[in-house]
Amino acid sequence: MFTGELSFSGDGSFSAGGEVASFTVYKGYPYCEPCHVRLRLPKCKKCGKALRDTVPxxxxxxxxxxxxxxxxxxxxxxxxxxxxxxxxxxxxxxxxxxxxxxxxxxxxxxxxx
CATH class of the missing domain: 2.10.110.10 (Cysteine Rich Protein)
Structure with missing residues (x-):
């Protein structure tokens, strides 16, 4: 049984049960892609969509x-x-x-x- 704290740094991925999930680390906490987009990325003032780096x-x-x-x-x-x-x-x-x-x-x- 693991009782210590986990520490995250950098973006990455993990696998559990044969599935691979990527994550983004923000202020030491891992976020799945949908949560990272919803919580952290700026949104367009008109349509409300997340403004990713790839969107002009x-x-x-x-x-x-x-x-x-x-x-x-x-x-x-x-x-x-x-x-x-x-x-x-x-x-x-x-x-x-x-x-x-x-x-x-x-x-x-x-x-x-």
Missing amino acids: AVEALGGKWCRGCFCCEGCGEPFGGGYDDDEGDASFYERRGKAWCERCFSVLIRNEI
């Missing part, structure tokens, strides 16, 4: 967004061209905590005058 993301307006979710409030077009285009225009105008493209922002301002 944007940090703006006090949050993080999937690149395809960070869109103009008016026309819905993504800034920077969405997921596949790294060359797109990522500039936007902020008004009342929302992001606007130049065209939609100019319409918004004209309507406020």
Whole structure:
């Protein structure tokens, strides 16, 4: 019978009953992949999905967004061209905590005058 404490460092895997499970260590505690994603990874401000290192993301307006979710409030077009285009225009105008493209922002301002 084992009565000592276990110590974990680094990511890894273990096998039990013939099945292999991978884990991630955070602050000395092991987490299975689904729990690590749910508890530790930042979430997109729009869709709520975990932002993994492999997902193109944007940090703006006090949050993080999937690149395809960070869109103009008016026309819905993504800034920077969405997921596949790294060359797109990522500039936007902020008004009342929302992001606007130049065209939609100019319409918004004209309507406020």
